[in-house]
Amino acid sequence: xxxxxxxxxxxxxxxxxxxxxxxxxxxxxxxxxxxxxxxxxxxxxxxxxxxxxxxxxxxxxxxxxxxxxxxxxxxxxxxxxxxxxxxxxxxxxxxxxxxxxxxxxxxxxxxxxxxxxxxxxxxxxxxxxxxxxxxxxxxxxxxxxxxxxxxxxxxxxxxxxxxxxxxxxxxxxxxxxxxxxxxxxxxxxxxxxxxxxxxxxxxxxxxxxxxxxxxxxxxxxxxxxxxxxxxxxxxxxxxxxxxxxxxxxxxxxxxxxxxxxxxxxxxxxxxxxxxxxxxxxxxxxxxxxxxxxxxxxxxxxxxxxxxxxxxxxxxxxxxxxxxxxxxxxxxxxxxxxxxxxxxxxxxxxxxxxxxxxxxxxxxxxxxxxxxxxxxxxxxxxxxxxxxxxxxxxxxxxxxxxxxxxxxxxxxxxxxxxxxxxxxxxxxxxxxxxxxxxxxxxxxxxxxxxxxxxxxxxxxxxxxxxxxxxx
Amino acid sequence: xxxxxxxxxxxxxxxxxxxxxxxxxxxxxxxxxxxxxxxxxxxxxxxxxxxxxxxxxxxxxxxxxxxxxxxxxxxxxxxxxxxxxxxxxxxxxxxxxxxxxxxxxxxxxxxxxxxxxxxxxxxxxxxxxxxxxxxxxxxxxxxxxxxxxxxxxxxxxxxxxxxxxxxxxxxxxxxxxxxxxxxxxxxxxxxxxxxxxxxxxxxxxxxxxxxxxxxxxxxxxxxxxxxxxxxxxxxxxxxxxxxxxxxxxxxxxxxxxxxxxxxxxxxxxxxxxxxxxxxxxxxxxxxxxxxxxxxxxxxxxxxxxxxxxxxxxxxxxxxxxxxxxxxxxxxxxxxxxxxxxxxxxxxxxxxx
Numbered sequence: 001x002x003x004x005x006x007x008x009x010x011x012x013x014x015x016x017x018x019x020x021x022x023x024x025x026x027x028x029x030x031x032x033x034x035x036x037x038x039x040x041x042x043x044x045x046x047x048x049x050x051x052x053x054x055x056x057x058x059x060x061x062x063x064x065x066x067x068x069x070x071x072x073x074x075x076x077x078x079x080x081x082x083x084x085x086x087x088x089x090x091x092x093x094x095x096x097x098x099x100x101x102x103x104x105x106x107x108x109x110x111x112x113x114x115x116x117x118x119x120x121x122x123x124x125x126x127x128x129x130x131x132x133x134x135x136x137x138x139x140x141x142x143x144x145x146x147x148x149x150x151x152x153x154x155x156x157x158x159x160x161x162x163x164x165x166x167x168x169x170x171x172x173x174x175x176x177x178x179x180x181x182x183x184x185x186x187x188x189x190x191x192x193x194x195x196x197x198x199x200x201x202x203x204x205x206x207x208x209x210x211x212x213x214x215x216x217x218x219x220x221x222x223x224x225x226x227x228x229x230x231x232x233x234x235x236x237x238x239x240x241x242x243x244x245x246x247x248x249x250x251x252x253x254x255x256x257x258x259x260x261x262x263x264x265x266x267x268x269x270x271x272x273x274x275x276x277x278x279x280x281x282x283x284x285x286x287x288x289x290x291x292x293x294x295x296x297x298x299x300x301x302x303x304x305x306x307x308x309x310x311x312x313x314x315x316x317x318x319x320x321x322x323x324x325x326x327x328x329x330x331x332x333x334x335x336x337x338x339x340x341x342x343x344x345x346x347x348x349x350x351x352x353x354x355x356x357x358x359x360x361x362x363x364x365x366x367x368x369x370x371x372x373x374x375x376x377x378x379x380x381x382x383x384x385x386x387x388x389x390x391x392x393x394x395x396x397x398x399x400x401x402x403x404x405x406x407x408x409x410x411x412x413x414x415x416x417x418x419x420x421x422x423x424x425x426x427x428x429x430x431x432x433x434x435x436x437x438x439x440x441x442x443x444x445x446x447x448x449x450x451x452x453x454x455x456x457x458x459x460x461x462x463x464x465x466x467x468x469x470x
Numbered sequence: 471x472x473x474x475x476x477x478x479x480x481x482x483x484x485x486x487x488x489x490x491x492x493x494x495x496x497x498x499x500x501x502x503x504x505x506x507x508x509x510x511x512x513x514x515x516x517x518x519x520x521x522x523x524x525x526x527x528x529x530x531x532x533x534x535x536x537x538x539x540x541x542x543x544x545x546x547x548x549x550x551x552x553x554x555x556x557x558x559x560x561x562x563x564x565x566x567x568x569x570x571x572x573x574x575x576x577x578x579x580x581x582x583x584x585x586x587x588x589x590x591x592x593x594x595x596x597x598x599x600x601x602x603x604x605x606x607x608x609x610x611x612x613x614x615x616x617x618x619x620x621x622x623x624x625x626x627x628x629x630x631x632x633x634x635x636x637x638x639x640x641x642x643x644x645x646x647x648x649x650x651x652x653x654x655x656x657x658x659x660x661x662x663x664x665x666x667x668x669x670x671x672x673x674x675x676x677x678x679x680x681x682x683x684x685x686x687x688x689x690x691x692x693x694x695x696x697x698x699x700x701x702x703x704x705x706x707x708x709x710x711x712x713x714x715x716x717x718x719x720x721x722x723x724x725x726x727x728x729x730x731x732x733x734x735x736x737x738x739x740x741x742x743x744x745x746x747x748x749x750x751x752x753x754x755x756x757x758x759x760x761x762x763x764x765x766x767x768x769x770x771x772x773x774x775x776x777x778x779x780x781x782x783x784x785x786x787x788x789x790x791x792x793x794x795x796x797x798x799x800x801x802x803x804x805x806x807x808x809x810x811x812x813x814x815x816x817x818x819x820x821x822x
Binding site for chain 1: 519522523525526528529530531534535536559561590591592593594595596597600601602603604609610611612613614617619620621622623624625626627628629630631632638650651653654655657658661662741744745747749814815816817818819820821
């Protein structure tokens with residue numbers, strides 16, 4: 001004998017009206033037969049039998065209102081119970097059902113395990129904790145430095161990794177025959193051919209999805225966006241398909257992919273081509289987000305990103321592509337993801353920055369030095385996971401913080417940096433931290449307004465002096 | 471066999487893109503053994519009974535959130551499964567339980583994922599819409615309508631690069647067929663001759679919106695015309711027609727000729743999800759399909775014609791009943807995931 005229970009017809013339904021019985025005691029039913037109609041405030045639905053058998057007794061009369069979910073409404077006498085264990089006799093008393101969490105509402109026999117209410121202390125925002133301390137590789141004595149543009153450093157990183165691993169390929173708009181919209185993929189088509197350097201049509205949503213699918217099947221794609229502004233068309237695949245699937249599959253489906261391209265303001269290209277998406281991607285668990293400043297970091301971190309088994313958003317900066325920096329001439333220059341770099345040591349105030357803003361922070365530090373202020377400049381390099389130890393340790397020394405970013409302030413990278421410092425170094429702060437950022441408007445085209453909107457050296461100097469009350 | 475069909479063969483011009491509506495029986499294989507027919511029956515019945523039980527567990531509150539049942543569409547997953555070779559990939563949307571069972575995934579794991587338990591295929595972390603099996607070549611289980619089409623085309627891109635001879639079977643519904651990324655993917659698939667078979671499970675309703683109300687061209691097999699992708703309309707309620715069309719399409723894709731579109735005309739008996747009362751169609755319409763086009767009844771007639779009787783199928787019915795009962799019991803008693811699972815599977819460790 002089996003109890004037929006009042007079913008829930010939606011995730012939120014708690015009770016309903018038993019509008020009509022389609023069977024009477026003694027009727028034979030089989031799976032799929034409609035036995036009753038149920039009404040809620042939203043809908044009327046049919047209840048189908050799941051087992052076969054003979055209706056024994058109707059426990060709830062037609063027309064009864066407010067029948068709680070999981071109340072037995074009828075008895076079914078099975079024909080051959082041998083093969084079918086009765087479904088859970090789960091007559092959850094109405095009051096209990098209401099207070100129980102939905103996951104266990106139908107299963108009072110089992111006590112649900114303690115919910116993981118307790119966040120690991122101080123780790124609420126840090127899903128990845130490196131097992132070993134991360135350090136840049138030490139340069140061999142006498143290692144040569146080669147002046148390289150950021151553009152060529154990125155190119156070299158891709159070329160080296162494509163030589164190293166035949167699964168690595170590059171796809172995007174104009175990456176092959178045109179040699180890259182910003183010439184970042186120069187000569188790659190010639191060396192690797194059109195199976196591994198793929199010109200795509202202008203369909204960001206589609207080709208980002210193809211890249212993610214190829215990564216799930218074991219390839220290691222690099223997907224170039226002509227700018228991250230266009231990746232808005234593809235953000236569903238970056239987040240819903242790439243970042244979440246490892247988790248949703250219980251660790252089965254891997255997605256080793258790099259999404260890369262210029263991010264943030266260029267020069268006089270207007271609001272739709274100038275957006276800094278750092279905080280958007282750095283908000284998402286499952287992604288790693290890298291935003292290098294100089295050529296050595298661009299190369300070392302892009303190589304690390306291509307080798308990493310996780311989906312990576314690699315934010316470059318158009319205004320930095322042509323800048324030359326020293327890049328170590330070593331065999332295999334790979335840097336750790338998740339490690340900030342102290343670019344200038346100082347004792348009076350900590351300036352944090354990433355991407356192009358690092359250069360402005362360094363210039364600001366020089367300006368501040370003229371006034372006797374000794375600023376420490378931290379290049380975040382990776383935004384997720386954020387190396388908050390380096391930031392917190394610095395603030396413990398300087399007691400003052402200015403975060404610098406090209407994007408807008410609300411819910412931004414600076415907001416996160418400040419929150420970490422307030423959480424982990426509150427007692428060390430001698431002044432409220434300040435944020436330097438783009439003005440809270442879409443980026444204007446007019447040269448003077450654009451300059452007013454974007455953050456630069458002056459704003460950093462001003463903020464640093466403000467936290468020093470000078 | 472003289473079953474009334476609602477869907478007349480399309481009258482659209484075939485043209486030189488190879489688009490055509492296959493009349494019933496056109497490419498039907500002659501050689502199917504009674505044993506094979508019995509297997510199909512078993513697999514389709516397993517899906518139906520499993521889904522009915524899932525609906526029951528949902529009603530008991532053991533399955534949360536959304537739950538999209540495959541009842542009515544069983545012939546597609548089962549017929550196409552016969553076409554899949556080792557190494558081929560399958561990807562679909564969130565109405566995926568039937569595909570997983572057809573692929574031979576453990577019904578216990580599938581049901582336990584529905585109930586969000588540790589024994590589920592994603593250890594309870596994916597739920598009804600997000601199930602996967604790398605072992606079975608099943609790449610999900612995706613909750614964003616249309617996303618699986620780009621992803622499935624990407625699986626095919628990987629096959630091309632790896633030169634592994636595998637085909638990606640990418641399923642989507644009539645609703646997803648109107649998403650922009652579907653056409654972005656069609657374009658690239660044909661441009662690069664990718665080995666992908668697009669299987670459109672046209673069950674006539676995108677949630678509550680009928681195809682006539684959502685689509686300016688309702689003959690979905692023609693949707694590849696402007697990309698030069700051949701397409702074919704198939705009776706998705708006939709497992710043999712599905713298999714025959716699938717074999718042809720897979721051969722096309724596998725031989726390097728690029729993508730192929732199969733529009734499977736089918737019908738979903740239940741609402742879009744468990745919480746859908748399906749007010750947008752009449753009970754008579756549903757009953758008519760159940761009475762005249764049911765894929766399992768249809769197969770029973772075929773079995774009868776080759777001398778396999780209801781009595782012969784009793785053992786199959788009992789076996790299926792037992793599997794489903796065990797799956798339900800497993801899904802009910804498997805523990806919830808350990809709290810420590812909260813933080814696992816977010817990132818993979820990088821190799822040093």
